[in-house]
Amino acid sequence: MSPAPRVTVDTSVVVKWFFDEPGADQALRLREQIEAGRYVAMAPDLIYPELANVIWKRVLFEGLDPEDGADVIAAVTALPVEIVPSLSLLAPAYRLAVELRQSVYDGLFLAASLAGDADFVTADEALWEAVKGRVARVHRLAAWPVR
Numbered sequence: 001m002s003p004a005p006r007v008t009v010d011t012s013v014v015v016k017w018f019f020d021e022p023g024a025d026q027a028l029r030l031r032e033q034i035e036a037g038r039y040v041a042m043a044p045d046l047i048y049p050e051l052a053n054v055i056w057k058r059v060l061f062e063g064l065d066p067e068d069g070a071d072v073i074a075a076v077t078a079l080p081v082e083i084v085p086s087l088s089l090l091a092p093a094y095r096l097a098v099e100l101r102q103s104v105y106d107g108l109f110l111a112a113s114l115a116g117d118a119d120f121v122t123a124d125e126a127l128w129e130a131v132k133g134r135v136a137r138v139h140r141l142a143a144w145p146v147r
Contacts (some may be wrong), residue, residue, distance in 0.1 A: 011021035011050040042082040044108040
């Protein structure tokens with residue numbers, strides 16, 4: 001039996017695992033497949049502070065209960081996601097950011113994907129538009145083939 005294919009998920013996808021927003025159904029199907037072992041998920045360690053910041057904004061501006069936010073943070077840290085240290089990705093992430101005119105933050109996810117020989121799934125439409133056709137194996141969440 002061959003090993004499960006690897007997939008890098010960015011914060012825009014992981015947020016949808018916990019909040020009902022457009023694309024959440026597709027994101028949850030991907031999460032179920034990861035939990036079933038059909039994919040090995042990976043992300044740079046940046047995913048944790050990015051997600052915590054998204055939750056903080058929802059507490060501040062959307063009325064999310066702070067304890068509910070803390071529960072989401074605890075749940076995220078328990079997910080079966082292989083975490084790649086950002087320091088090991090910094091140089092290629094920077095090069096990708098300059099070349100693609102995207103943030104180094106997004107470059108870290110792209111670099112993790114390239115280094116891990118993984119597909120990259122994002123729900124960030126602006127990122128998708130900027131990299132489609134320029135970086136191999138980058139997929140929009142809405143078009144991700146659920147198997």
